[in-house]
Amino acid sequence: MINSSLDKRLLSCADYVRAGAVFADIGTDHGYLPLFLLKSGRIERAYLSDVNPGPLSSAEHNVRAEGFSDKCEFILTDGARALAGKGITDYAICGMGGELISRIIEDAPHLRASGIRLILQPMTKQEHLRRYLASVGFCVIDERFSEDSGKYYVTLLAEYTGECRDISDGEAELGAEVTHERDRVEYLGFLDGKLKAARKALNGKKAGGYDTSADEETIARIEERIAANK
């Protein structure tokens, strides 16, 4: 594990980047993640891309200020399609919604290749992203949970296997059915947030006289996960 001033959410993404990787950060914004990896010596070169010119020039400014301009390429583009053919091994697509991350992967067929790592950090709709990945043949090989300023985040490490599958509601909403030894506290915090949201939804439906059986199932699933990880 590498140490630094990165926030804990981005640190959990950085930890998945392999030493010596050819790295690309899609939606780089300020360029904090590639800069951290370059400064730590984990990687030698990085591609920084963003669909918006403002964030990309902010990244360019930060990289120049730290003296890494000769190790970086800046690409103004939507998603990852324009990064094909550059020998990139590790892609980060972080800090976006799960639907947008899914769309970016869908639009870049070159990501469906063995040896490529996708480091994905959905801010919302992680269940959509997990379902999408499984349905098109990506396998989530590891996942981390992190907490920063009272908010909980999930980071997925995915690789293409070509084995397409449907996943259960529990796996889509709560991740793989494993105990999270490393991030137990963060995972329990994440589950607690899910539980509160599910109870709120149930109470709202009850008050309106609607069917709550699906919400009750969701709550039972979350409670089971909490019990298994305590």
Ligand SMILES: C[S@@+](CC[C@H](N)C(=O)[O-])C[C@H]1O[C@@H](n2cnc3c(N)ncnc32)[C@H](O)[C@@H]1O
């Ligand atoms: C909230 S920031 C996240 C920055 C950084 N990746 C992180 O996790 O802290 C989202 C960034 O993604 C960029 N972005 C949004 N849609 C994009 C797309 N389709 N392709 C590339 N970048 C995109 C935005 O311009 C913005 O800079």
